[in-house]
Amino acid sequence: MSRLEPVIASNPSSTMTPSPSFIWQVPTWPGMHYDVVRIGGELARAHRSQGVIEGQLAGLGFERRLELAAEAWSQDAVATAAIEGERIALTAVRSSVARRLGVGNQDGPDAPRSVEGLLDIMDDAVRQRAAPLTHERLCAWQAALFPTGYSGMTRILVGAYREHAEPMQIVSGRQGRERVHYEAPSSADVPAQMQTFLEWFNASTEHDSLVKAALAHLWFETIHPFEDGNGRIGRVLIDLVLARDSGEVSRLIRTSQRLLDRRRDYYEQLERAQHGDLDVTEWVLWFVEQVRVSCEEASSVVDSALAKTIFWVSHEDKVLTPRQRKVVNLLLDAGPNGFEGGMNTRKYESVGSTSRATASRELIELEDMGLLCKVGGGRSTRYYLNIPGWGPADQATSDALSQDG
Structure with a gap:
């Protein structure tokens, strides 16, 4: 295997024995914390970049804003699938997104059911951002990703948390030479772990929204509650937090595209945080930086759109x-x-x-x-x-x- 992927270990006796090797094994888990002073500067820069986008959009018409959102959403959907090694056609995604937003060319090819499922959950995160996150909602998201009940050629449990007794591991490398990067909590512990996570996610917290997105993604990926689809759902959780913070504007912020561009760093930062103690300052700092860069890239796109609008007005x-x-x-x-x-x-x-x-x-x-x-x-x-x-x-x-x- 050339990429990181979840594997259900078939030989439990060969897996790691419980030890404080992973963050979830620390006795005070999930009490993650971070250095507010260290991340303060990066947080301020990221929020300034968010504000710039909102200000720029005021100069564009409604239809043009929708066109930009449609393109950003399409590219981010392709990117979040690509992080998992799945290639989906941008043209099919664009036509599906156009139909959903009622903009642009809506006559393109239909997307496969699994791709429509991915767009469904990304759309749900933005449109239903005020709705609570529940077990049922997460399970529906995961089921939408695997409409046939298969991941590739493998039948998986869909619409429910994993139940197998074997350890869930993240591995890379070819068969027989695999490297175990991470082992998640046992399936028996998942319901209780997820209940704690959801109570935190839905509660009003003292965390900045971008910090909450960083913590939510790390926490969810650490539990790894499903047999497959955890990465895509974890990144949709980022979309949900950003949407609660900035509404429809969040569609323009292509965080998955940025994580794809920095995929090696992304995996390394997650792995480092999951193997560390409960101080996750480095992960939060890295994550907020990626959101800031995503905002700056979105700002450049909007800037070009503004220039285009002004240009044609001046030459009408x-x-x-x-x-x-x-x-x-x-x-x-x-x-x-x-x-x-x-x-x-x-x-x-x-x-x-x-x-x-x-x-x-x-x-x-x-x-x-x-x-x-x-x-x-x-x-x-x-x-x-x-x-x-x-x-x-x-x-x-x-x-x-x-x-x-």
Whole structure:
């Protein structure tokens, strides 16, 4: 096995004997604590980033906000599955999300039932954020992920906590050379452990919302209550806490995408916290940093959307051909640094499926209308959107980027 995955140990005699090796074996579990002073600065930065997104969204129309939320949600769904090694088609997810939010292209392919189940629970976490988290709700979430009752080729218990007597272990490595990263509490202890967790989760606590998300995810993953699906459900719990904090805006914060980008660190940080004592400062600090970066990335997306909206408003009196509009939108979608080397005649010819002469003429027209600005000359001519900060920093930068001729 090349990734971390849950395994029900088939030979209990070969597993670890109980010892204070894991956080749940500490006598005062689940009394996790953290250094408020150490995490204070990162918390403040993360909340500032959240506030920036909310302020930016005020400048966008309702439909545009929905479009951004749909794309972020689609990508996060693909990411949370990818963390577990499951590949799902982004196009199918996008069409399903579009139908759920009533926005964009809703005529795409249908997603598999398991993917629809994942979207169901992600949607439930945001729409029903004020509802209490219960055993029944969690079990329904897990059942939605495995509509056939199988995980791959293996039949699993769905809609209920695990019941097997064998230890639940997280392992990696090929068969016969497995490495045990973690062993969860016994199945017999799961109901009581989950009851304590749910009472804490639903109670008003003194914890900051981002800290609560960090603790909830670690706590849930430590109990590992289901035979499969624990990772995806644990990340939906993050969505639920963030939704309670910032409502629908939370759909824009792609935490699962960030955790996928840092998957190795994610696994290492979880494993370290689960093997440590009840001081989880390092885990909380790392987690809050990932949420902050997710917020900053979301802010960049919203910033680009705002720039696009303002750009078209300022040029609403211009008459463009469909091909010109397509190329300009391509540049806008790429963002300030997304279209390396700018646009030139050869690229326009390819993107617009037209002749070299037409490409040259239409680029000049876009420059004359003020939509594009030209940099360089001759074969090194490049065009950039006429938006402050979206072109090359200087002529030298442009020349360096345009050596492909």
